[in-house]
Every structure is written in structure tokens, then in C-alpha cells.
Amino acid sequence: MKPVQASASSGLWIGALVDAARKLDPRRLIRNPVMFTTGLVACVATVLFVRDAIGGAPQLLFSGQIIVWLWFTVLFANFAEALAEGRGKAQAAALRHTRTQTRARRLNRNGGDAAFTWVSATELRANDLVRVEAGEFIPGDGEVVEGVATVDESAITGESAPVVRESGGDRSAVTGGTRVLSDWIKIRITAAGSSFLDRMIALVEGAARQKTPNELALNVLLAGMTLIFILACASIPSFAAYAGGQVSVIVLIALFVTLIPTTIGALLSAIGIAGMNRLVRFNVLAMSGRAVEAAGDVDTLLLDKTGTITLGNRQAADFLPAPGIEARELAEAAQLASLADETPEGRSIVVLAKERFGIRARDVADLHARFVPFSAQTRMSGVDLGGGEIRKGAVDAIVEYIKAHGHGEPVPGAVLEDVERVAKAGGTPLAVARDGRVLGIVHLKDIVKNGIRSRFAELRRMGIKTVMITGDNPLTAAAIAAEAGVDDFLAQAKPEDKLALIRSEQAQGKLVAMCGDGTNDAPALAQADVGVAMQTGTQAAREAGNMVDLDSDPTKLIEIVAIGKQLLITRGALTTFSVSNDVAKYFAILPAMFATIYPPLAVLNIMKLGSPQSAILSATIFNALIILLLVPLALRGVKYRPAPAASLLARNLAIYGLGGLVAPFIGIKLIDLALNAIGLV
């Protein structure tokens, strides 16, 4: 994962500046009610200014400066959005390059593989068959229908190691824009018009961005606040007239623009785009912003045991000898029996024996041994050494074996107790026998991934329930669940059980996230509110999920949840900040506005600002500059720490609520000092 560096190229900045000007187009501005209103009043103020300038009215320097800062307010908002989009565009440009260059061998409907036409990748339709050979780019998303090939998917995953793609099974999906390294494959194109790559490009550029539900609601609230402040400001001239004074239009406009929530209004879309970009940088592709937001709301997380919670395979953890047998003897026998066993379990026994007792793996040839491979009938494997034989296998299989070959010696009770104990602890007991006599038990256990326990604790602090899905029996599942620290488990799970679990959680009003890769996961992925499909998975799974993880790392769900939450927190924090700012702005502008009418009102000028004009100008300048100052925060997102909601709220309220109350008092005062020092007013 490489963070895109925002400051890397000056081109990015210049591009954003150009875009900021281009976004002044009213048709684009109207999507953002707050900034549209600001632009509108800036226009009115400009027209009035021109009229006054021609008429030679006084105070042109003051109103001119106000107008300049009003336009800056709008431009800064556009700049924030352009900068957020620009960062995505840099990523997209590289992707698009491969897309437009690609040509495809489209196979003719009735001909064999020999009959094909060269077409541009953009001309392909769904269900077209194409053949891609070594060194060529895959022209679109599809499913391998024939052949096996190694594919370089680094263009989208950033992972340089090639992956195998073959027809059938769980590794049949290919992605447009990736390159075949060896051999050839025949692909049925599944998504022609908007391939995966296209969607990715559109998403990172922000072009296809639709407002998410919470963003829509926030926009409504901001529009409502704007309306309220229109009422508050529009009634002032008449109030002032009653008191025998008057308020100039430019001052009224300055008050209005500083009161409406311009700060959050300006940064709202930048926050949304930046959230998407963060996800892309985590190598996760969200099919919609809605899904990202839903991730923040997730109540229940379903995780497959294998690969997510535990390492892929069981490993030997302990040797439990039968009474009268040395542990070393058991270890040695178990190692011998496993020397030719290439399964991960077998290899782990060899390793454990070496670690515990320093028994080195011997050269197989020197032993004159004959290895007995595992078979479904005997359910044992082992080795025959000149005269003696060693067997290892499931306990009941070894018991059978001893009955048949043994010397009438029953399996000792202590060994059976060990077996029981291992099973209860969630492990798998593997019995080892030599020459018809049980030597003891090897404890095979699922190894819970390092650090996973603390991650689940983190999730619990976020208020998310984790459920482990496994095919194991309930006893084993319970033990692993306890060790990993998940809240709940579903044992002996079949795909339809997963679906049922999701539905029952949803019926309780909870939002469920899961990840999956197989075709049989597709229904559950589609049913889940947040379904993360693995990039290595099948096309069916990828179509069903609403996000694709390009790294195929199931634990990434945790990051996705955090990104979703961060997106919402950033919006909420900046809204609170924006609204709290109003108090200070009132204290700056109201005394300046009304002190001519009732001079004693000057006591409200608690900041002791230089003059009425500098007070109004300072508030306007602060209002514009704060947007620029908060751009980095909007792009980076407010820091999110997993914690209970109440403490999160208390913390963010303290920073952005109280901070928003205090900061403008300081900022406006400083600007006022500077203005008076320079003599701009």
C-alpha cells in the first residue's frame, strides 16, 4: 500500500487551481446549495460594486476587499474539491493508459480458436469470447473458460507476484488491464461497457460519485440553515430602519456569508472523494459510496475461520506420550512417520520435533524406509522400517489398527483422556503407534493469527460483534472462538447457514458485513449490507459483493469499517466546527453593524477589533481562510480511534465544538490586528 503523495507534483496543485476556476460554472455550483448561495450573493455584490464605482460612491476599497474575499470563499471550496479529485485522477491516468491501448482477439462465433478478429478492447460486448496469449493485456473483465495462465495483476493490486488463473473453480475471474505472463487463456467477457477498471477510474476521479445517504441528509440540513440565516439577515434592514439607522448591502452580505455554514459546505464533497481515495489506497474498490458509508454502520462482522482468524492449516503444538513412553521417543516416531508427508500438518510435526528435542530430519534414503501414504480406507499414513512399522492417524483409525495388529494390549486410559482433552481444547488429536503399540498423541491445533485477538478487541470497542464461520464441530469452534476472542461462532456452517445468519441479524435491524471468495458465497455476499469479495475469487462473488479487496485479505474488513466511520466523523466534526464559528462572527459583525445606531452597543465588541470595517472584513477573511486551513484535514480525515461512542463524541465535541467556538475569536482578532497594521482599512 503506497499512499499517494498529495504534494508530490506541483502539477497537481496547478491542475486543482485551474479546475477551481472552471467549477465556478453555475451548473456545477448548484449541486452544492451553500456554495451556490455564496456565489450568488458574491455576484450581486459585484454588480452593486460596479454600479457604485461608476457612481463614484465612497468606501470602495472596503467593499472591494469584501467582494474579493467572497469570491475567494467560493474558489477555495472549488479548490478543495478539485484537489481531492486531482489525487484520484493521477491514479486513474495510469490505469486508463492500459485500457485504451488494448486490442483483443475476438473469437468468431462459429469458428474454432483459429477464427478471430482483432478489435479494440472498447468494442467488446458481454459474452464475447477472446483469447489472450502470453505478453498480452486482458481486454476486459471476464471468466476463464479454457486454459491456465499466470497473470500479472500488479496494475490493479500493486502486488508484483503473478497469480494463476484457470477455468473452473475459484480462480477463474480475470480483470481487464492485467497482463498474461505465460500460456494462454480463453475468456468470456462478463462486463463490457463498464469494466472493473472503468469503474475504478470513474470512482477515483470522482466523476461517478453519487452523494451518499448521510451526505444528502447533511446537505439538506445545511440548506435549511442557509434558509434560516436568509431570514435572519433579510429582516435586519427593516429592524435597523425602525431604529433610525441603516445597514449597507455589502455589510449584510458579509454577515450572511459568514453565518451560513460555508466551511462544511465547501469541504463536503472533498471529504467524500477523499474517503473513496483512502479506500482505493487500501486496495479496496467500492462499487458505491453508499457501501463505504454502510461499512461505518456495520453491527456484525462475519469472518471465515480459515485464512482470516487462523492460519490456513493446523499445526502440531504438543506431543502427549502414553504412560511409560518418553516424549522424545514419541516425537522421533512421529517425525519419522511424517518425513514423506508433504501436507502442512506433516511438515509441522517434523519442525516441532526438531524444535523440542533437536531431532534432525534424517535422510530418507539412508533409512531404507518404505513410506505408506495416507489412504481413505485406512485413514493412516506411516513408514515401514526394516521390521518395524510406525503409523499415525485419526485416533479411532489407530485403535482399529492396534486391534488388528497389536499384541492384545489395549489403548491406555491415560491416552484416551488426552484425546478427550485435546478435542475439548479445539485441537485435533493424532495418534501415533509403533509396532502395534500406542506411543501417544500429537496435538494438532489451529494457529490463531498473531495479533488477531487485539483486533477483535478493537472491534468490540467500536461496538461491532464478530461472528466466526467454520465447518468445524461446535466443540472445536468454541475453543478457537475463545482463543481468538470473537464474540460468537457458527459451527458446521454450510453456505445456506451463512445466508440464514445474515438474514436473522438483519431482521433484528443490524447491518452485516462479510467477505467471501467462492461462488457459493455469492448469495451471502449479495445479502450482506457490506459484502467484500476477494480479488482472487470467482466472478460471481465479485459481482455479488459491493466491494472488492484487491489484496484478498479478509482482515481488511476492519480497515474498511474504520474508513467508513472516519468519513462520517469528518463530516460531523466539520459541521459542528462550522456552526460553532457563528458565535464569534456575530460578536465581530453585530457591534460593527449596529454601533452607529445605538453607540453603547460597542460593549459587545469583546474582541476589541480596530474599527467596524476591519471587524467585518476580518470575519469575512477568516471565513474564507478557514476553508483552506481545513483542506488537509478534510482530505486526510479526522483521526479515528476505536472507542465507545460516548467517549468519541465527548472528544470530538471538545475539539471541534469548543475549538470551533474559540478558534475564530483568536483568528478574527489576529486578522484584524494585521489589517490595521498594514492599513488596508
Place this chain on the structure above:
Amino acid sequence: MTVNGWLQILFYCALLLLSVRPLGGYLHRLFAGERVLLTPVLGLIERGFYRLAGVDAKQEQGWLAYAIAMLVFNLLGFVLLYAMLRTQQWLPLNPQQLPNLPADLAFNTAMSFTTNTNWQAYGGEATMSYFSQMVGLAVQNFLSAATGIALALALIRGFARKSAQAIGNAWVDLTRATLYLLLPVCLVFAVVLIWQGVPQNFSAYIEATTLEGAKQLIAQGPIASQEVIKVLGTNGGGFLNANSSHPFENPTPLSNLVEMLAIFLIGAALTDVFGRAVGNRWQGHAILGAMMVLFIAGVAAAYWAESAAPNALAHFDAVQATGNLEGKETRFGIASSALFAVITTAASCGAVNAMHDSFTALGGAVPLLNMMLGEVIIGGVGAGFYGMMLYALIAIFMAGLMVGRTPEYVGKKIEAREIKLASLAVLAAPLAILGFTAIACVLPAGLKGLANAGPHGFSEMLYAYSSAAANNGSAFAGLSANSVFYNVTLGLAMLIGRFAIIVPMLAIAGSLAAKKQVPASAGTLPTDGGLFVALVVAVVLVFGGLTFLPSLVLGPIAEHVTMLAGSRY
């Protein structure tokens, strides 16, 4: 400020808080359709009403049907009252031979009483016949209060129900609120008031000769029965012009206490009904907590402002010692007068036991601000509750985002639709208050009604429209509001202030009821604790306060600072 004064205030708060749980429990069971104490007595009558009206009590309504039922019911009430006021001369029970009301005053009064405002552009004893008072005004006092209670219940059901289409039956809610709550409580309280000396008769006015030999006409009438619903239903329209400062409406400190309690009684209990309905009573207590914080702050400010001698009078020793007693009744004193003023404006009651116009600039600003905030501090029966819930929704939305989840309140996700409707409802008060004040303060018709110039005159207009839009009904006096201009514009302000909130609020209830209930987790923002209370208080002040700050600066604040500077108008 004195210890005695604060003890009076604390004693009042304690009594109020003690009443919340028992009454909340009663109301909860009543509106859930369970058997309550009075069911054996009133059940038969209730069912009789339904049979007569052809209402199926089990048939519930969706929000739109509920809203239409309410609107039609209120429209009929308005038309009936208007007709009655225009014809009272020919109707019975008019021993003083009072004439028919002119059209504008009848419009204003009918609107005032159907919207639970009880703004009175007239003097009761000189304008209304006993028939108009009892059959017209008092009936609307009951019905507008019942309407408010029913609406609050509809919203509570919206929060409490899961994936439901209906939010209750408007007719059933209205009937139960009137029959099981308002009437019985009124009966008990009226007897208490009669015991304290409030008249209850149909006598003609008594002509008395004073010690100086002057003639005085002493008003009579069925005052006690009307007095109770005036406070219990947060109506506030007095039988007599002097309202609760008149010894016949409010003769003793005890009757004063009873009236103050009655004003907050139902509004406070409704928060508990909410808590019970959503299965966590602390949810209700948190809302009540936010209300009480704002209430105590208001009382403290008003009491402080009234206790301090106003600067202009500071050289009178008597004023120094007593504080500002102008316009107050000595049998109540400063503490109880400040307390009453804050209660009556926090709730949308509008009854007064002192003249708010005579309050100091800052003391008078507290009632003004209470009304501008939308009467959400306990508030009008029902109306205060649903008004506060609108603020709570906005608070939840803004802050809820800050914990990284789609905001949810008592298990309901708050989304674009709710925010849209809540914003619309919150817009109603500024529109009516600021819009009409802006018009009145530049039109000759508006300025003609002023008794004072300068910032105080401005406050008078601002107060009138705030009172109307918030459906409060208290007057700053000073303003001669019985003119065509004020009758019409104030009537419209009441209309906007009531129904522009009710309709979106019911739509929110419907939309909430249809939602699933999300179970709470560690990631859910807790809404039953101190943090949430602080948040709601902040949002009420920011949303309500910031909008009106320019007008407050030009009114009470300008009056205060210019008074300190020695200028008077």
C-alpha cells in the same frame, strides 16, 4: 435574590419532578389502551362517544390520515368559534349585553384559541359573554390541549413502533386526552381554586362604591372552571383582562403554586411517556433534563435581573431593597413573579401573574428568548415535547455523525427525510417572528400600536409576534394589538407557528414508525446521559438563539446598554 426566593423556586421544581413518574405511568397506560384507574367510570362513556361518532377505536391511522383528521378537527373548531363570537349578542348567557365581535378580532381570537395560543387582543370581561367564554373559548382550551397531547403521542408511537404503518387513531387520542386526563384533573384543581377564593357563578357584574366614592364594576363569572384549563392546557387566555395577576383568578400564593404546577404538569409527564414507550425511561429523563437545564438557567437570569434595581431607579432606597416590583403583585413577590414569567413562556401558556412589559430589559428578554426558542422548555402540552424532539433530531444528526455511524435515536436511523422535515418545521418560527416583525416595524399600521419608542417599542412588536408564532399568548402589554393589522398578522403568525410544525412533525412520526429498530451497541451514541443533555441544550441555543440574535441585540440588549449609558426613550 433571597434564600426564601430560591427555596420557593426549588420547592416548585421538586413538586414538579415528583409528579412526572406517576402521571407519566398513567398516561402511558391510558394511550396504550390499557385499563387505568378511571376506566370503570369512564369506559362506558368513551365507547358511547365512539358509537355515536361511528369511530372504530381499533382502526389506526397512518400519518397522513392522522394529520388530516387533526386539521379538519381544528378547522371545524375554528369555524364554530368564529361564528359564535360574531353572534354572541343573540346567544344566551350574556347578562352584560356584550356586542358581537368585529371580523378581525373574531378571526384573531378564534385562531388564537384553536392553536392553543390564547393571545387576547381584547379584555375578557369587557368583550366576552359567559356563553362565549364557556362554550366557545373554554371548549377550545380543552380541545387545543387535547390536540397537542394527541400529536405528542403520535410522535412517541413513531419512535416506539417497529416497521409500522399506523401512528394511532386521532379520534381515540383526542377523546382519551379530554375524558381521562383534562376533565378529571380540572375538576379536582377547580375545587382547590374555589376553596382558595376563585369565584364560580353566573352573576351579573357587581357595582361597588369605593372608599373614595368612585363607582367600580366588579367582574363575576364561572372563573374557577376556566382558570384551571387555562393553565393545565397551557392556554393562558385569562377570564379577566389582568389574567393570573387578578385576585379573582389567582388569589393566594397557594393558588399561584397550583397554577404554576398545572402549567408544566402534562408537558413534563409526556417526556416520561416517551421514555416508557421506547423501553428506557432515561431516554425520557434526558429530554426532561435538557428542558430543566434551560428552565433553571432562565429562572436564574430572570430572578437575578428583577432583583437588581434598575439603574434609572437606583436612587430610590425602596427600589434598592426590593428590586423591581413595578407591575408585580406583592402577594407573589419577585421570586414567584419571575418564576411564573419563565414558566408561562417556557411552556406556551401565556398566563401572567405580573406584567412582563414592566420587567427590566434583561428580565424581559428571558420570556422573549423562551418563546423564540420555540417553547420547547417543557413547552405547551404536547407541542413542547414534539418541538423539543425536532431539536433532538437535529442534535442527534450533527453529533451522531461524530461517532462514525449513521445517526440513530432510540433505535431509529435519522436520515435525509427526517432532517428535511425537521428543518422545515424549525424554519416556521423564524419565518413568522422575523418576517412579521420586519413588516410591522416599517409600516405605519404596525408602528401605530406602540406605547413606547426606541428599543423597548421594538421589543413590544418582537414579543407579540414571538408570542403568536410560539403559540404562547402572553403579551408584553404596551402594544395596542386590537387593530386590523395586528389581528390579521398575529392570527397568521399563530397559524404558521402551529400547523407549519404539526404537519412535518407528523410526517416524521410516520416515517420513523415505518423504520426498523436498530439495537443499541457500544458504537451507538448513548442518548440517555449527561452528554446528550448538554448537546441538546447547545443545539437549542445555537439554532434557536443565533437566528434571533440580531433582533435581540436591537431590542432588549440595546435597551439594557442604552439604559446603562443613561439614555431613555
